[in-house]
Amino acid sequence: MALLLPALAAAAPLQVQVSDAQGRPLPGAVVFLQSPEAAAAAKPLSGAEIAQQGKQFLPQVSVVTVGTAVAFPNRDTVRHHVYSFSPTKRFEIKLYIGTPVAPVVFDQPGVAVLGCNIHDTMAAWVLVLDTPWYGQTDAQGRVLLDKPPAGSYRLRAWHPALPVGEAASDQALALPASGARADIRLDKARP
Incomplete structure (x- = not known):
């Protein structure tokens, strides 16, 4: 009797650089990946x-x-x-x-x-x-998301310097198993 296990997608690291309208690194930006699979994998945090x-x-x-x-x-x-x-x-x-x-x-x-x-x-x-795949940029505006599986996502970024009510940036991302790099520019983030 064969045991069937679901195929586990390998983690595909994603390096993201976030900058402001002048191209300067933007520390403290929240970068996240959204998809139906991400929403299903999200669990409440404790503590x-x-x-x-x-x-x-x-x-x-x-x-x-x-x-x-x-x-x-x-x-x-x-x-x-x-x-x-x-x-x-x-x-x-x-x-x-x-x-x-x-x-x-x-x-x-x-x-x-x-x-x-x-x-x-x-x-x-x-x-x-509604995703477990997120992180905040460091002082150089960089963040590494090292746990998401390869797949199709919406890559989004938000920062408290965006105008109140401004939605997070949003772009399509096809994340290959080998990983990827992405650049995000938050033009409306106020200094």
């Missing part, structure tokens, strides 16, 4: 948190997958009132110190902009993705 410390959100940009529950611990000695009015996730955690009992579940893809009703200078972004 995600966005802290408030020094009257700022840490990290300022968070990337989570759909279904991830995010804790919002307040490590300051002052109260915060965390909220998002973004269509991706609307929520409000009214004045509190410590850690709220229930984390916030981010259940649909998109960008959620966070703020504090008490401290107007506090802002953060949560990019909610």
